[in-house]
Amino acid sequence: MATAVPSQDTSNRQVGDLDAGAAAAVAVQHRAEARVQELQLQLEQAQRQLATLQQSITQLDLDKQQLQLTNNKLQQQATNISVVCQRDKRDLEQLLAHYQRAEVATRNSSSSSGGSLATWSQDELRLCQEEKQRQEQLVKKAEEQSKDRQKELAGCEDDQRIAAEADRHQLDALLKSWPQILAARRGVIAQQPRRGIVTLAARGSLVANAFVNLYVLRHHLHCSLPVVITFHGAKESVAAATQAFFDEHIPDVKFYDTSRPPYPAHQRLLLREQAQGWKLKVLYLDSDCMPLYDPSVLFETPEYQQHGVIIFPDRPGEAPPLYKHYGLHNPWVNNPTLSQAETGMLLLNRTEHADVLEYLLFLNVHDEFTYRVTYGDKDTFRAAFDLAGKRDFFYQSPHRLSLALTETQQNPGHFAWRGFVQMAPNGSVAFIHRAWFTKYNPEDDTLRNFTHMTVGLSPQRAMTNFMFPRDFPPSEVTPVPAEQCQLDPLDRPGSEQRCGFVSSDTSLPIPAIAVPQGSPVARALKATDEAFLLLRGAMRTKKDLLG
Numbered sequence: 001m002a003t004a005v006p007s008q009d010t011s012n013r014q015v016g017d018l019d020a021g022a023a024a025a026v027a028v029q030h031r032a033e034a035r036v037q038e039l040q041l042q043l044e045q046a047q048r049q050l051a052t053l054q055q056s057i058t059q060l061d062l063d064k065q066q067l068q069l070t071n072n073k074l075q076q077q078a079t080n081i082s083v084v085c086q087r088d089k090r091d092l093e094q095l096l097a098h099y100q101r102a103e104v105a106t107r108n109s110s111s112s113s114g115g116s117l118a119t120w121s122q123d124e125l126r127l128c129q130e131e132k133q134r135q136e137q138l139v140k141k142a143e144e145q146s147k148d149r150q151k152e153l154a155g156c157e158d159d160q161r162i163a164a165e166a167d168r169h170q171l172d173a174l175l176k177s178w179p180q181i182l183a184a185r186r187g188v189i190a191q192q193p194r195r196g197i198v199t200l201a202a203r204g205s206l207v208a209n210a211f212v213n214l215y216v217l218r219h220h221l222h223c224s225l226p227v228v229i230t231f232h233g234a235k236e237s238v239a240a241a242t243q244a245f246f247d248e249h250i251p252d253v254k255f256y257d258t259s260r261p262p263y264p265a266h267q268r269l270l271l272r273e274q275a276q277g278w279k280l281k282v283l284y285l286d287s288d289c290m291p292l293y294d295p296s297v298l299f300e301t302p303e304y305q306q307h308g309v310i311i312f313p314d315r316p317g318e319a320p321p322l323y324k325h326y327g328l329h330n331p332w333v334n335n336p337t338l339s340q341a342e343t344g345m346l347l348l349n350r351t352e353h354a355d356v357l358e359y360l361l362f363l364n365v366h367d368e369f370t371y372r373v374t375y376g377d378k379d380t381f382r383a384a385f386d387l388a389g390k391r392d393f394f395y396q397s398p399h400r401l402s403l404a405l406t407e408t409q410q411n412p413g414h415f416a417w418r419g420f421v422q423m424a425p426n427g428s429v430a431f432i433h434r435a436w437f438t439k440y441n442p443e444d445d446t447l448r449n450f451t452h453m454t455v456g457l458s459p460q461r462a463m464t465n466f467m468f469p470r471d472f473p474p475s476e477v478t479p480v481p482a483e484q485c486q487l488d489p490l491d492r493p494g495s496e497q498r499c500g501f502v503s504s505d506t507s508l509p510i511p512a513i514a515v516p517q518g519s520p521v522a523r524a525l526k527a528t529d530e531a532f533l534l535l536r537g538a539m540r541t542k543k544d545l546l547g
Contacts, residue, residue, distance in 0.1 A: 049399055058314040094538075107398035159248055168428050195299055196226040201287045202236035203547040208442035209434070210287035212531045214250050220271040222340075223294045226252070233259040239547030245538060288345035288434045290420075292524045295430070299346055303425040307395035308349035311399055312422045312431070313339035315379055315401065315467050316459045321373040328386045337459035341381045342422065344433050353390070359383040399423035400456030401467075404432055405512050407479070408471060415477045415512060417469045429453070430525065436469050442539065447532065449525040452479060452512035468505065482516045 011311070076499075137492050201210035210229060217223040226248075231238055238255050244255050287292070304310050317340040319332040332338050350357065363370045363380040374380065385394040401422065406413040419438045424430040432450070440448050454477070457467075515522050 002442075011541050018399045057514055060221050092324075105141075107510065120492050132274075176377075177262070195296070196228065197223075198228050198230060199285045199287055200231070201229050202238060203232045203242075205237060205439055205442060207289045208241055208532075208535060209440050211246065211250075211535055212440055213285070213287065213290040214246075215531040215534070216255060216290065216524060217294075218250050218252075218526060219531075221291065221294045223291070223296055225296055226254070228256050230256050230258050233257065239544065241542060241544050242547055245542075249534070286433075288439045289344040289529060290432050290434070290524075292432060292521050294430050298424060298430070301425055303395055304347055304349075305394050309353040309393065309395055310347040310425065311381060311394070311396040312342040312343040312345055313396055313399075313401060315339065315462045317375060317379075320379045322379060322383055323386075325373055325389065326383070328383060329391060331382065337394065339400075339462075340375065340378045341376050342420075342433070343381065345422065345431050346381070351420055353393070355388045356384050356390060359387040363387075397423060397425050399425075399427055401462060402429075402456055404438075404450035405452045405453045405454065405472065406449065406476065411471070413474045415479075417453065417472070417474045418448065421453045423456070432525075438469065442535065445533070445536055447529045449529055450515070451516055454510050454512050457510070474509065476509050477512045480511045480513055482514050482519075505517055 067274075092308045105262055129466060138256065197208055199214070201207040207229075213228055214229075217227075219223075229238070229246075243255060252464075258291070284293075298304060298310060316337045318336075322328075323330050349359075350436075363384060364377055368396075374383075382394055385391055401420050404418040404421050406418050408414045408416050417438065419435050420433040421429055422431040422433065434448055470535070476491075515525070
């Protein structure tokens with residue numbers, strides 16, 4: 001069969017089709033190249049915008065840090081001015097007292113000694129009057145400066161709030177990768193002892209009270225938990241002589257500088273350069289808080305096993321503005337007598353609540369804002385659990401604060417304030433918190449123990465001056481024998497009803513229960529005095545013992 005041969009016209013059409021296709025391909029290529037160039041220009045523009053944005057962010061960070069430094073300086077200046085005001089007022093009061101004595105001397109001398117003494121007193125009065133006027137002017141000027149500083153600080157408050165809120169959102173974003181962060185944290189914690197005690201002490205009174213407490217823990221209460229004493233940086237470093245003294249009497253105690261660990265990046269972001277040692281304070285035991293029996297048993301309580309935390313109560317408070325700022329549930333709404341948290345002692349499972357610690361650190365390193373909308377670190381523990389979504393895990397011992405008292409020798413029937421007594425979840429006397437001037441003072445031999453403890457303070461009494469150091473007359477405190485309040489082997493003080501006390505009636509004196517001789521509490525208190533006298537004896541031969 002013969003094969004058909006294409007005609008000339010058909011060949012020409014095919015060649016034309018090929019030329020048209022090639023032209024179309026070239027046109028498409030040109031358009032593609034133009035698009036690539038356009039995209040490259042857009043990419044270069046975006047890169048320039050990104051670089052500009054990064055420069056802006058860097059500048060904002062620098063501005064933010066500068067604002068923080070400026071605010072810190074303003075706060076320090078305001079504090080200095082307040083100190084000057086207080087000092088000048090005190091000096092003025094002394095001058096006024098001197099003025100009054102001189103005036104009395106003038107009146108007496110004018111009737112007895114004649115002109116020379118009277119003339120001298122008048123000159124003294126004139127000098128006192130001039131000094132009085134000068135001091136009044138200084139006080140007035142200092143008060144005006146203090147008001148100006150307060151206005152400047154108030155102007156910074158919004159900036160502080162915005163900065164804290166921005167960092168909080170950044171922390172929330174970081175914690176979205178929480179499984180990886182927690183895995184790293186657990187790896188570090190797994191290398192440490194399963195349980196232990198952390199306390200804070202640097203020099204002077206802090207380390208003296210820490211020695212007393214830890215000596216009693218080891219040698220009297222026979223507590224074998226590992227102990228770490230923390231300090232922050234060179235300014236708080238524990239002196240070599242102090243460490244040697246601890247090694248001699250409590251050899252297994254370790255000292256740890258909290259400024260040295262390699263903090264993860266997200267924590268370094270929060271800590272910055274302004275962080276101070278006390279801002280890292282997430283403690284089980286403050287140096288002025290002493291257990292009255294081996295605290296190891298508290299880890300075995302049902303409350304700790306269920307919640308992984310035991311917090312102890314402070315005085316009743318009210319919801320701080322912090323809850324509103326962060327949109328948190330207000331626990332005081334249906335519980336107006338709810339107590340704030342005592343931060344001097346706590347038990348916490350760091351593995352289970354590692355996320356809570358992150359928020360706790362966040363709140364306390366932003367103290368320039370946090371402490372303006374709270375009453376201090378005592379409000380940050382409950383809030384940290386809420387921020388971590390663990391509101392129901394927060395557990396606080398339900399037993400109210402008791403007062404530690406001692407009967408005064410100068411005024412029989414009167415009682416001197418010696419601190420707070422905290423009860424464990426089962427109601428047993430667990431801790432003595434020697435607050436304010438009731439701490440052991442390493443500069444003298446005065447002992448600081450107590451002979452009585454009150455029943456738990458009602459909310460009505462806890463909101464009055466019962467919470468502050470002073471002497472109590474018989475109209476406010478009445479001693480009762482231990483048998484009346486039925487102290488049991490755990491030294492539980494019994495209920496208010498058994499002590500014949502109606503807590504809601506604040507006109508009645510509150511019962512002060514005598515600590516029975518030979519009881520666990522009495523023996524622990526005797527051991528603390530012995531430990532303190534041991535320290536004082538060593539200080540007489542080693543002047544630099546406490547740094």
